[in-house]
Amino acid sequence: MAVLILVTGTDTGVGKTVVTAGLAAALRRRDINAGVMKPVASGCLREGGYLFSPDTDFLRTVSGVEDPDFMVTPICLEPPLAPSVAARVSGTAVSPRTIKQAFIDVSERHPVVLVEGVGGFLVPIDDETLVADLAERYGMTVLIVARCGLGTINHTLLTIEAVQMRELRIAGVVFNQAAEDETDESVATNASEIERVAGVRMLGTLPFDASVSVEEGTPGRLIELVEEHLDVEGFIRRECG
Numbered sequence: 001m002a003v004l005i006l007v008t009g010t011d012t013g014v015g016k017t018v019v020t021a022g023l024a025a026a027l028r029r030r031d032i033n034a035g036v037m038k039p040v041a042s043g044c045l046r047e048g049g050y051l052f053s054p055d056t057d058f059l060r061t062v063s064g065v066e067d068p069d070f071m072v073t074p075i076c077l078e079p080p081l082a083p084s085v086a087a088r089v090s091g092t093a094v095s096p097r098t099i100k101q102a103f104i105d106v107s108e109r110h111p112v113v114l115v116e117g118v119g120g121f122l123v124p125i126d127d128e129t130l131v132a133d134l135a136e137r138y139g140m141t142v143l144i145v146a147r148c149g150l151g152t153i154n155h156t157l158l159t160i161e162a163v164q165m166r167e168l169r170i171a172g173v174v175f176n177q178a179a180e181d182e183t184d185e186s187v188a189t190n191a192s193e194i195e196r197v198a199g200v201r202m203l204g205t206l207p208f209d210a211s212v213s214v215e216e217g218t219p220g221r222l223i224e225l226v227e228e229h230l231d232v233e234g235f236i237r238r239e240c241g
Helices: 016-029 054-063 083-090 096-109 131-137 152-165 187-198 222-229 232-239
Strands: 003-009 034-037 045-047 050-052 112-120 141-147 170-176 202-206
Touching: 003 016, 003 131, 003 152, 016 034, 016 054, 016 112, 016 141, 016 170, 016 202, 016 222, 016 232, 034 054, 034 096, 050 054, 096 112, 112 131, 131 152, 141 152, 152 170, 152 187, 170 187, 170 232, 187 202, 202 222
Parallel strands: 003 112, 003 141, 034 112, 141 170, 170 202
Antiparallel strands: 045 050
16 A cells, blocks of 8 residues: 555644645655545535535645545535534445545555545544544554644644554654734744654744635645745655655
């Protein structure tokens, strides 16, 4: 099977989709055949009787991956809730078999696959499975996306601890500045403090760019910012070799 890298977050809305799409694009620029997945998506939109995920559209558009939506996101749920709850509310079954087949199909097409999780590492996908279980089941390395500001030390260390308890390898932490805020003094020291306490590699910080919008499908300067501010070469050397 391909190298599978779970991109998880310390919370919802921290920028997992942006980081996954931008990093996949950077890999593909280097002739690395990287695929993308978001196996389960909630808060999907309905158009013409079909559900689609703006996150999936953004992943495919920015990365340039041409795999069909049903392969990139095999489970699409409409309610903007945790997947297990969204499935229960909508009367939709989250099929492990469907997810497994999507992993098989995408892995056959790409030797490296960036897998965006839903919410955080311990979010329930169905009544029996957490995102963490999915990562463990498929032997994924984990890349953590975190907020830049105050409170991120606690949230990031808790996520690191949860991943380590599953004995999964951590590729590092990416900080994403999801909003423009120059008044938060903690931003200057959070990364070094987390690295000091946890001994986990920091891959860099993506600065805020108002032109990047997952909802509107506009990538702005995302790929250039990934190239400028994240340790892409180190990530490739350690995770894609």
